[in-house]
Amino acid sequence: xxSNGSTGRPLSPHLQVYRFSLLMALSILHRxxxxxxxxxxLIVVWWLVAVASxxxxxxxxxxxxxxxxxxxVLFGYTWALFHHMMGGIRHLVWDTGARLxxxxxxxxxxxxxxxxxxxxxxxxIVAFMVR
Amino acid sequence: MSQSLKTPLGKVxxxxxxxxxxxxxxxxxxxxxxxxxxxxxxVILLALTIGKPHAVQAATLANPIxxxxxxxxxxxxxxxxxxxxxxxxxDYVPNEGRRIxxxxxxxxxxxxxxxxxxxxxxxxxFGA
Numbered sequence: 001x002x003s004n005g006s007t008g009r010p011l012s013p014h015l016q017v018y019r020f021s022l023l024m025a026l027s028i029l030h031r032x033x034x035x036x037x038x039x040x041x042l043i044v045v046w047w048l049v050a051v052a053s054x055x056x057x058x059x060x061x062x063x064x065x066x067x068x069x070x071x072x073v074l075f076g077y078t079w080a081l082f083h084h085m086m087g088g089i090r091h092l093v094w095d096t097g098a099r100l101x102x103x104x105x106x107x108x109x110x111x112x113x114x115x116x117x118x119x120x121x122x123x124x125i126v127a128f129m130v131r
Numbered sequence: 132m133s134q135s136l137k138t139p140l141g142k143v144x145x146x147x148x149x150x151x152x153x154x155x156x157x158x159x160x161x162x163x164x165x166x167x168x169x170x171x172x173x174v175i176l177l178a179l180t181i182g183k184p185h186a187v188q189a190a191t192l193a194n195p196i197x198x199x200x201x202x203x204x205x206x207x208x209x210x211x212x213x214x215x216x217x218x219x220x221x222d223y224v225p226n227e228g229r230r231i232x233x234x235x236x237x238x239x240x241x242x243x244x245x246x247x248x249x250x251x252x253x254x255x256x257f258g259a
Contacts, residue, residue, distance in 0.1 A: 034212070042244070047177075049250075051188050051189055051251065055186075062182070074181075078174055092163060126178050127178035
């Protein structure tokens with residue numbers, strides 16, 4: 001059994017002892033996308049400061065992000081945002097005490113996963129249409 | 132499990148060991164609700180302007196409605212992410228000294244992100 005280094009007391013079972021499932025994956029992804037968005041704020045701050053600084057600074061930002069790799073990062077950022085948003089709405093519903101049974105959790109899991117991808121793709125279709 | 136004789140209201144008024152009561156939980160939810168429409172507005176703004184030249188982007192962000200929406204998103208978003216990252220740190224950093232150091236850095240990071248963004252939006256809006 002795993003033990004806590006500082007006290008020698010046993011630790012509760014962690015990720016590796018559970019069978020992998022969609023619900024578990026979404027729980028992990030909710031936290032992972034939250035952390036990604038935390039770091040992603042740097043892209044947002046950089047953009048706002050670049051626009052405030054002038055054409056040269058914005059041109060540099062656009063050079064970094066308006067290429068296949070940069071766009072993939074921005075696409076990933078918007079997906080993380082929508083995924084975390086859909087997961088967050090799920091949590092807000094759970095906070096009211098509703099939809100806590102396994103069947104409901106599975107159906108909202110499917111819905112929120114699909115909705116996050118759909119919203120991400122929708123936003124980028126708009127972005128490329130107005131380009 | 133030992134039973135406390137305190138009522139739930141009494142426990143809340145006592146604010147628990149951290150003396151902050153349900154504030155963290157509540158602000159996490161409040162900023163989450165605010166972020167739903169604000170993040171959607173922000174992403175649409177970004178999608179509409181991302182490839183445009185500087186003059187267009189600056190004019191778009193200088194629009195009062197766009198600027199206010201971005202400012203609201205920055206405040207609610209940064210507040211939300213600071214609370215969220217604090218929980219992640221509390222979960223994964225067992226050493227107390229290191230944990231407190233990370234929580235301090237978390238707050239500083241949030242403050243820098245917020246102030247830099249707000250400064251930028253003000254500069255775009257009011258010029259010079």
